[in-house]
Amino acid sequence: AGLDPDKVAIFVQSDNPDHAELHLIFSMLVTVPTLTRLPTYLEKKDRLDSYGFLGYPVLQAADICVYNADKVPVGKDQEKHIWLANDVAKRFNSLYGATLVEPQGLFTEIPLILGADARKMSKSYNNEIAIAMTEAETEKKLRTFYTDPKKLRKGDPGNPDGCPIYLLHRIYTPGAAESIAPPCRTGELGCVECKGRLTRNLNESLRPIRERRADWIRRPADVWNVLAHGGEKARARTKVVMEKVRDAMKINYRKTT
Ligand code: SF4
Structure with missing residues:
Protein backbone atom coordinates (compact mmCIF):
# COMPACT_ATOMS: atom_id res chain seq x y z
CA ALA A 1 0.00 0.00 0.00
CA LEU A 112 17.40 0.09 12.82
CA ILE A 113 13.93 0.41 14.36
CA LEU A 114 13.39 -1.15 17.79
CA GLY A 115 10.20 -2.94 18.78
CA ALA A 116 8.19 -3.20 22.01
CA ASP A 117 10.90 -5.26 23.78
CA ALA A 118 13.80 -3.05 22.54
CA ARG A 119 15.00 -5.77 20.15
CA LYS A 120 14.90 -5.01 16.42
CA MET A 121 11.30 -4.55 15.29
CA SER A 122 10.27 -7.79 13.65
CA LYS A 123 7.10 -9.77 13.03
CA SER A 124 8.94 -12.89 14.24
CA TYR A 125 9.42 -11.26 17.67
CA ASN A 126 5.79 -10.10 17.79
CA ASN A 127 7.07 -6.67 18.87
CA GLU A 128 6.04 -4.70 15.82
CA ILE A 129 3.63 -1.94 14.86
CA ALA A 130 1.93 -3.36 11.78
CA ILE A 131 0.34 -1.45 8.93
CA ALA A 132 -2.58 -3.86 9.32
CA MET A 133 -3.28 -2.65 12.88
CA THR A 134 -6.15 -0.30 13.60
CA GLU A 135 -5.41 3.03 15.30
CA ALA A 136 -6.73 1.63 18.60
CA GLU A 137 -4.52 -1.46 18.29
CA THR A 138 -1.53 0.78 17.56
CA GLU A 139 -2.24 2.77 20.72
CA LYS A 140 -2.58 -0.42 22.79
CA LYS A 141 0.67 -1.86 21.43
CA LEU A 142 2.64 1.37 21.94
CA ARG A 143 1.56 1.34 25.60
CA THR A 144 3.48 -1.95 26.00
CA PHE A 145 6.73 -0.50 24.58
CA TYR A 146 9.90 -0.55 26.67
CA THR A 147 11.14 2.86 27.82
CA ASP A 148 14.04 3.99 29.98
CA PRO A 149 13.66 1.64 33.01
CA LYS A 150 15.13 4.28 35.36
CA LYS A 151 12.35 6.71 34.53
CA LEU A 152 9.53 5.39 36.68
CA ARG A 153 7.24 8.41 36.75
CA LYS A 154 6.86 11.92 35.35
CA GLY A 155 9.49 14.09 37.01
CA ASP A 156 12.21 11.43 36.90
CA PRO A 157 14.99 12.37 34.46
CA GLY A 158 15.09 9.97 31.48
CA ASN A 159 17.47 8.97 28.73
CA PRO A 160 15.89 8.98 25.27
CA ASP A 161 18.94 7.35 23.64
CA GLY A 162 18.12 3.68 23.15
CA CYS A 163 14.42 4.25 23.95
CA PRO A 164 12.33 2.66 21.16
CA ILE A 165 9.66 5.33 21.60
CA TYR A 166 12.16 8.12 21.00
CA LEU A 167 13.51 6.35 17.91
CA LEU A 168 9.99 6.32 16.47
CA HIS A 169 9.52 9.98 17.45
CA ARG A 170 12.61 10.80 15.40
CA ILE A 171 10.77 9.42 12.37
CA TYR A 172 7.20 10.53 13.03
CA THR A 173 7.51 13.69 15.14
CA PRO A 174 9.02 16.68 13.36
CA GLY A 175 11.61 18.39 15.57
CA ALA A 176 11.73 15.49 18.09
CA ALA A 177 15.32 16.42 19.02
CA GLU A 178 13.98 19.72 20.46
CA SER A 179 10.45 18.79 21.56
CA ILE A 180 10.95 15.28 23.01
CA ALA A 181 14.55 14.62 24.04
CA PRO A 182 15.16 17.70 26.32
CA PRO A 183 11.90 17.41 28.38
CA CYS A 184 12.48 13.64 28.67
CA ARG A 185 15.92 14.35 30.12
CA THR A 186 14.68 16.95 32.61
CA GLY A 187 11.71 14.82 33.65
CA GLU A 188 9.19 17.41 32.47
CA LEU A 189 7.83 14.88 29.94
CA GLY A 190 6.47 11.59 31.29
CA CYS A 191 6.48 8.34 29.32
CA VAL A 192 2.67 8.13 29.22
CA GLU A 193 2.35 11.54 27.59
CA CYS A 194 5.34 10.82 25.35
CA LYS A 195 3.70 7.62 24.08
CA GLY A 196 0.41 9.48 23.59
CA ARG A 197 2.09 12.07 21.37
CA LEU A 198 3.77 9.32 19.35
CA THR A 199 0.48 7.43 18.97
CA ARG A 200 -1.16 10.52 17.44
CA ASN A 201 1.72 11.23 15.04
CA LEU A 202 2.27 7.61 14.03
CA ASN A 203 -1.42 7.00 13.36
CA GLU A 204 -1.66 10.21 11.38
CA SER A 205 1.31 9.23 9.18
CA LEU A 206 0.05 5.70 8.64
CA ARG A 207 -3.58 6.72 7.98
CA PRO A 208 -3.31 7.26 4.19
CA ILE A 209 -1.30 4.03 3.81
CA ARG A 210 -3.84 2.10 5.88
CA GLU A 211 -6.65 3.55 3.78
CA ARG A 212 -4.93 2.45 0.57
CA ARG A 213 -4.39 -1.01 2.08
CA ALA A 214 -8.09 -1.29 2.96
CA ASP A 215 -8.95 -0.23 -0.60
CA TRP A 216 -6.70 -2.96 -2.10
CA ILE A 217 -8.25 -5.58 0.19
CA ARG A 218 -11.65 -4.76 -1.32
CA ARG A 219 -10.21 -5.46 -4.82
CA PRO A 220 -8.43 -8.86 -4.68
CA ALA A 221 -8.59 -9.34 -8.48
CA ASP A 222 -6.64 -6.09 -8.93
CA VAL A 223 -4.02 -7.33 -6.43
S1 SF4 B 1 9.80 10.21 28.01
FE1 SF4 B 1 9.64 9.30 25.99
S2 SF4 B 1 11.70 9.23 25.20
FE2 SF4 B 1 11.85 9.52 27.42
S3 SF4 B 1 12.08 7.46 28.25
FE3 SF4 B 1 9.89 7.98 28.31
S4 SF4 B 1 9.09 7.18 26.39
FE4 SF4 B 1 11.31 7.25 26.18
Whole structure:
Protein backbone atom coordinates (compact mmCIF):
# COMPACT_ATOMS: atom_id res chain seq x y z
CA ALA A 1 0.00 0.00 0.00
CA GLY A 2 3.02 2.29 0.32
CA LEU A 3 4.38 1.60 -3.18
CA ASP A 4 2.93 2.63 -6.53
CA PRO A 5 2.66 -0.48 -8.76
CA ASP A 6 2.96 1.76 -11.85
CA LYS A 7 6.44 2.78 -10.70
CA VAL A 8 7.78 -0.43 -9.17
CA ALA A 9 7.44 -4.16 -9.88
CA ILE A 10 5.61 -5.94 -7.07
CA PHE A 11 5.72 -9.71 -7.54
CA VAL A 12 5.88 -13.10 -5.85
CA GLN A 13 9.51 -14.25 -5.68
CA SER A 14 8.68 -17.89 -6.52
CA ASP A 15 6.91 -16.68 -9.68
CA ASN A 16 10.39 -16.09 -11.13
CA PRO A 17 12.54 -19.27 -11.33
CA ASP A 18 15.67 -17.20 -12.12
CA HIS A 19 16.05 -16.53 -8.38
CA ALA A 20 16.30 -20.28 -7.69
CA GLU A 21 18.76 -20.86 -10.54
CA LEU A 22 21.15 -18.12 -9.41
CA HIS A 23 20.79 -19.34 -5.81
CA LEU A 24 22.01 -22.79 -6.89
CA ILE A 25 24.99 -21.26 -8.73
CA PHE A 26 25.83 -19.03 -5.76
CA SER A 27 25.62 -21.97 -3.35
CA MET A 28 28.74 -23.36 -5.09
CA LEU A 29 30.64 -20.14 -4.34
CA VAL A 30 30.01 -19.79 -0.58
CA THR A 31 31.59 -21.91 2.17
CA VAL A 32 29.60 -23.38 5.05
CA PRO A 33 31.75 -21.60 7.73
CA THR A 34 30.97 -18.24 6.05
CA LEU A 35 27.27 -18.92 6.60
CA THR A 36 27.55 -20.38 10.10
CA ARG A 37 29.36 -17.20 11.25
CA LEU A 38 26.45 -14.92 10.29
CA PRO A 39 24.69 -13.44 13.36
CA THR A 40 21.23 -14.32 12.00
CA TYR A 41 22.28 -18.00 11.89
CA LEU A 42 23.93 -17.93 15.33
CA GLU A 43 20.84 -16.32 16.84
CA LYS A 44 18.44 -19.11 15.80
CA LYS A 45 20.61 -22.16 15.10
CA ASP A 46 19.32 -24.04 18.14
CA ARG A 47 15.77 -23.86 16.85
CA LEU A 48 16.35 -24.06 13.08
CA ASP A 49 18.88 -26.37 11.48
CA SER A 50 17.70 -26.91 7.89
CA TYR A 51 19.78 -26.05 4.82
CA GLY A 52 16.99 -23.62 3.88
CA PHE A 53 17.72 -21.60 7.02
CA LEU A 54 21.50 -21.83 6.69
CA GLY A 55 21.36 -20.96 3.00
CA TYR A 56 18.76 -18.21 2.95
CA PRO A 57 21.40 -15.42 2.92
CA VAL A 58 22.69 -17.06 -0.28
CA LEU A 59 19.18 -16.91 -1.71
CA GLN A 60 19.00 -13.26 -0.62
CA ALA A 61 22.29 -12.63 -2.48
CA ALA A 62 20.72 -14.22 -5.58
CA ASP A 63 17.53 -12.14 -5.08
CA ILE A 64 19.68 -9.01 -5.26
CA CYS A 65 22.21 -9.96 -7.93
CA VAL A 66 19.65 -11.46 -10.32
CA TYR A 67 18.48 -7.87 -10.89
CA ASN A 68 22.02 -6.46 -10.96
CA ALA A 69 20.91 -4.12 -8.16
CA ASP A 70 23.61 -1.67 -7.07
CA LYS A 71 21.96 -0.21 -3.93
CA VAL A 72 19.79 -2.26 -1.57
CA PRO A 73 17.66 -0.46 1.04
CA VAL A 74 17.96 -2.55 4.22
CA GLY A 75 18.02 -2.27 7.99
CA LYS A 76 21.35 -2.35 9.84
CA ASP A 77 20.68 -5.95 10.96
CA GLN A 78 20.87 -7.03 7.31
CA GLU A 79 24.21 -5.31 6.62
CA LYS A 80 26.24 -8.53 6.81
CA HIS A 81 23.91 -10.18 4.30
CA ILE A 82 24.63 -7.36 1.86
CA TRP A 83 28.37 -7.88 2.43
CA LEU A 84 27.81 -11.54 1.64
CA ALA A 85 25.96 -10.64 -1.60
CA ASN A 86 28.81 -8.28 -2.48
CA ASP A 87 31.41 -11.01 -1.77
CA VAL A 88 29.58 -13.63 -3.84
CA ALA A 89 29.19 -11.24 -6.78
CA LYS A 90 32.91 -10.38 -6.52
CA ARG A 91 33.81 -14.08 -6.41
CA PHE A 92 31.62 -14.78 -9.44
CA ASN A 93 33.21 -11.89 -11.35
CA SER A 94 36.75 -12.99 -10.46
CA LEU A 95 36.05 -16.55 -11.63
CA TYR A 96 33.98 -15.87 -14.75
CA GLY A 97 34.75 -12.25 -15.72
CA ALA A 98 32.91 -9.01 -14.92
CA THR A 99 29.23 -9.97 -15.14
CA LEU A 100 27.40 -9.01 -11.96
CA VAL A 101 27.03 -5.67 -10.20
CA GLU A 102 28.59 -5.82 -6.70
CA PRO A 103 25.78 -4.47 -4.49
CA GLN A 104 26.01 -2.07 -1.54
CA GLY A 105 23.57 -1.44 1.33
CA LEU A 106 21.56 1.77 1.34
CA PHE A 107 20.78 2.95 4.86
CA THR A 108 18.47 5.67 6.10
CA GLU A 109 19.39 8.07 8.91
CA ILE A 110 17.75 5.63 11.34
CA PRO A 111 18.82 2.24 10.00
CA LEU A 112 17.40 0.09 12.82
CA ILE A 113 13.93 0.41 14.36
CA LEU A 114 13.39 -1.15 17.79
CA GLY A 115 10.20 -2.94 18.78
CA ALA A 116 8.19 -3.20 22.01
CA ASP A 117 10.90 -5.26 23.78
CA ALA A 118 13.80 -3.05 22.54
CA ARG A 119 15.00 -5.77 20.15
CA LYS A 120 14.90 -5.01 16.42
CA MET A 121 11.30 -4.55 15.29
CA SER A 122 10.27 -7.79 13.65
CA LYS A 123 7.10 -9.77 13.03
CA SER A 124 8.94 -12.89 14.24
CA TYR A 125 9.42 -11.26 17.67
CA ASN A 126 5.79 -10.10 17.79
CA ASN A 127 7.07 -6.67 18.87
CA GLU A 128 6.04 -4.70 15.82
CA ILE A 129 3.63 -1.94 14.86
CA ALA A 130 1.93 -3.36 11.78
CA ILE A 131 0.34 -1.45 8.93
CA ALA A 132 -2.58 -3.86 9.32
CA MET A 133 -3.28 -2.65 12.88
CA THR A 134 -6.15 -0.30 13.60
CA GLU A 135 -5.41 3.03 15.30
CA ALA A 136 -6.73 1.63 18.60
CA GLU A 137 -4.52 -1.46 18.29
CA THR A 138 -1.53 0.78 17.56
CA GLU A 139 -2.24 2.77 20.72
CA LYS A 140 -2.58 -0.42 22.79
CA LYS A 141 0.67 -1.86 21.43
CA LEU A 142 2.64 1.37 21.94
CA ARG A 143 1.56 1.34 25.60
CA THR A 144 3.48 -1.95 26.00
CA PHE A 145 6.73 -0.50 24.58
CA TYR A 146 9.90 -0.55 26.67
CA THR A 147 11.14 2.86 27.82
CA ASP A 148 14.04 3.99 29.98
CA PRO A 149 13.66 1.64 33.01
CA LYS A 150 15.13 4.28 35.36
CA LYS A 151 12.35 6.71 34.53
CA LEU A 152 9.53 5.39 36.68
CA ARG A 153 7.24 8.41 36.75
CA LYS A 154 6.86 11.92 35.35
CA GLY A 155 9.49 14.09 37.01
CA ASP A 156 12.21 11.43 36.90
CA PRO A 157 14.99 12.37 34.46
CA GLY A 158 15.09 9.97 31.48
CA ASN A 159 17.47 8.97 28.73
CA PRO A 160 15.89 8.98 25.27
CA ASP A 161 18.94 7.35 23.64
CA GLY A 162 18.12 3.68 23.15
CA CYS A 163 14.42 4.25 23.95
CA PRO A 164 12.33 2.66 21.16
CA ILE A 165 9.66 5.33 21.60
CA TYR A 166 12.16 8.12 21.00
CA LEU A 167 13.51 6.35 17.91
CA LEU A 168 9.99 6.32 16.47
CA HIS A 169 9.52 9.98 17.45
CA ARG A 170 12.61 10.80 15.40
CA ILE A 171 10.77 9.42 12.37
CA TYR A 172 7.20 10.53 13.03
CA THR A 173 7.51 13.69 15.14
CA PRO A 174 9.02 16.68 13.36
CA GLY A 175 11.61 18.39 15.57
CA ALA A 176 11.73 15.49 18.09
CA ALA A 177 15.32 16.42 19.02
CA GLU A 178 13.98 19.72 20.46
CA SER A 179 10.45 18.79 21.56
CA ILE A 180 10.95 15.28 23.01
CA ALA A 181 14.55 14.62 24.04
CA PRO A 182 15.16 17.70 26.32
CA PRO A 183 11.90 17.41 28.38
CA CYS A 184 12.48 13.64 28.67
CA ARG A 185 15.92 14.35 30.12
CA THR A 186 14.68 16.95 32.61
CA GLY A 187 11.71 14.82 33.65
CA GLU A 188 9.19 17.41 32.47
CA LEU A 189 7.83 14.88 29.94
CA GLY A 190 6.47 11.59 31.29
CA CYS A 191 6.48 8.34 29.32
CA VAL A 192 2.67 8.13 29.22
CA GLU A 193 2.35 11.54 27.59
CA CYS A 194 5.34 10.82 25.35
CA LYS A 195 3.70 7.62 24.08
CA GLY A 196 0.41 9.48 23.59
CA ARG A 197 2.09 12.07 21.37
CA LEU A 198 3.77 9.32 19.35
CA THR A 199 0.48 7.43 18.97
CA ARG A 200 -1.16 10.52 17.44
CA ASN A 201 1.72 11.23 15.04
CA LEU A 202 2.27 7.61 14.03
CA ASN A 203 -1.42 7.00 13.36
CA GLU A 204 -1.66 10.21 11.38
CA SER A 205 1.31 9.23 9.18
CA LEU A 206 0.05 5.70 8.64
CA ARG A 207 -3.58 6.72 7.98
CA PRO A 208 -3.31 7.26 4.19
CA ILE A 209 -1.30 4.03 3.81
CA ARG A 210 -3.84 2.10 5.88
CA GLU A 211 -6.65 3.55 3.78
CA ARG A 212 -4.93 2.45 0.57
CA ARG A 213 -4.39 -1.01 2.08
CA ALA A 214 -8.09 -1.29 2.96
CA ASP A 215 -8.95 -0.23 -0.60
CA TRP A 216 -6.70 -2.96 -2.10
CA ILE A 217 -8.25 -5.58 0.19
CA ARG A 218 -11.65 -4.76 -1.32
CA ARG A 219 -10.21 -5.46 -4.82
CA PRO A 220 -8.43 -8.86 -4.68
CA ALA A 221 -8.59 -9.34 -8.48
CA ASP A 222 -6.64 -6.09 -8.93
CA VAL A 223 -4.02 -7.33 -6.43
CA TRP A 224 -3.50 -10.51 -8.49
CA ASN A 225 -3.19 -8.36 -11.63
CA VAL A 226 -0.52 -6.21 -9.98
CA LEU A 227 1.41 -9.35 -8.98
CA ALA A 228 1.07 -10.91 -12.46
CA HIS A 229 2.20 -7.70 -14.18
CA GLY A 230 5.04 -7.25 -11.66
CA GLY A 231 6.16 -10.84 -12.31
CA GLU A 232 6.36 -10.14 -16.05
CA LYS A 233 8.46 -7.02 -15.46
CA ALA A 234 10.73 -8.91 -13.05
CA ARG A 235 11.24 -11.88 -15.39
CA ALA A 236 12.06 -9.56 -18.32
CA ARG A 237 14.79 -7.97 -16.22
CA THR A 238 16.32 -11.16 -14.81
CA LYS A 239 16.25 -12.95 -18.18
CA VAL A 240 18.92 -10.54 -19.42
CA VAL A 241 21.12 -11.02 -16.34
CA MET A 242 20.80 -14.83 -16.35
CA GLU A 243 21.74 -14.99 -20.05
CA LYS A 244 24.95 -13.13 -19.17
CA VAL A 245 25.56 -15.43 -16.17
CA ARG A 246 25.14 -18.61 -18.27
CA ASP A 247 27.30 -17.13 -21.06
CA ALA A 248 30.05 -16.24 -18.57
CA MET A 249 29.99 -19.77 -17.11
CA LYS A 250 29.74 -21.35 -20.57
CA ILE A 251 26.62 -23.26 -19.59
CA ASN A 252 24.22 -21.56 -21.99
CA TYR A 253 23.32 -24.91 -23.56
CA ARG A 254 19.95 -23.76 -24.86
CA LYS A 255 21.45 -20.90 -26.85
CA THR A 256 21.29 -21.81 -30.53
CA THR A 257 23.64 -19.16 -31.94
S1 SF4 B 1 9.80 10.21 28.01
FE1 SF4 B 1 9.64 9.30 25.99
S2 SF4 B 1 11.70 9.23 25.20
FE2 SF4 B 1 11.85 9.52 27.42
S3 SF4 B 1 12.08 7.46 28.25
FE3 SF4 B 1 9.89 7.98 28.31
S4 SF4 B 1 9.09 7.18 26.39
FE4 SF4 B 1 11.31 7.25 26.18
